[in-house]
Amino acid sequence: MSRHTVVLRPARVEDALFLALLWSDALRRGDRQEQVADVELVVKDSLVSAEQRLLVAEVDGAPAGAVLLKVTTLTPLNLEPVVQAVSPHVLPEFRRLGVGRLLVESAAAYAEELGIAHVATGAAAGSRDANRFMARLGLGPHAVLRVAPTQLVRAKAEAQRPPADRHRDRARAQLLAARRTLRRQQAEQQV
Template sequence: MTLRCAEPADAPMLADLWADALRRADKHDQVADVELVIKTAAQSPEQRIVVAEYDGNPAGAVLLRVSTLNPLNPDLTVQALSPHVLPKYRRHGVGRALMEAAVTFAEEQGVGHVATAATSGSRDANRFMARLGLGPQAVLRVASTHALRARLTALRPAHERGGRQLTQVLAARRSQRRSQAAG
């Protein structure tokens, strides 16, 4: 197995590998997005895309980036973004090699932490990261703006939504009928 920096010619392969992490667009646009990421990483000393090859074939990749731990904590960390291994190369040491590349990059940069994320549904990836000693720091939850707005509106009390609850409307109508019948 060998590790190397990504080249523009890797963009189609990386677009396939990282399909679940890329924006929803047609394949051409996704490849263009990856080409831009490769170009940006090649020009920055704080970024690197590492491609793992197994017997000369692409087997996996990871985007490495120096950043703060989070916007509130200025401690530097190397983010190992989207470490992916093609299914036929899993359990061949590719994931370990990619994470070793992340540690080496952190050491080169003088950074004391490495962070990564695995999709919540990827049990194998999460177990692998845990075996390496990476513990959970936070849970990233995502929703569309539209869906979140709808849920927030539904959770507001009725008087804040500008409407009245059905029971209040029915009680008001009964009260009006009683006052009309008595008058």
């Protein structure tokens, strides 16, 4: 069994294409150029921020994974500081070489360096391997982040309202529309 050399280094702007490919599932939708531009901004921010580090893992000199470390609060209401390991990803061909462990370990080291008592990260709900990996490293669930398109939430919330409320709102909207039409017609007649 051959040994591989795994090292972490700060990300550079020229890593943006690699990072965009690595994090393609975590980036906003768009074409590759937009994603690379977004990642370039994240890299530049991490280079000047005292509260962020973006690390690239290399295996025998080849980029293998990355993680963004960010100092934040546990929640917007719980102001306990935490180091958040954002999107610790490893390319499939470099898994089971200790790269992921090293990425999460770097979050713990950063937290210790800053005197922060907690480390947090996230894994896709459907990623059983990632969730099991995080659990093996002692990271337990704290909350479930749920996301949906705004229009879908509006439609579902509207459908859950009692029919009387929906009817009253619809009637109110129709009344306001009729008043606007009447005012517009009266204004046109005065001209």
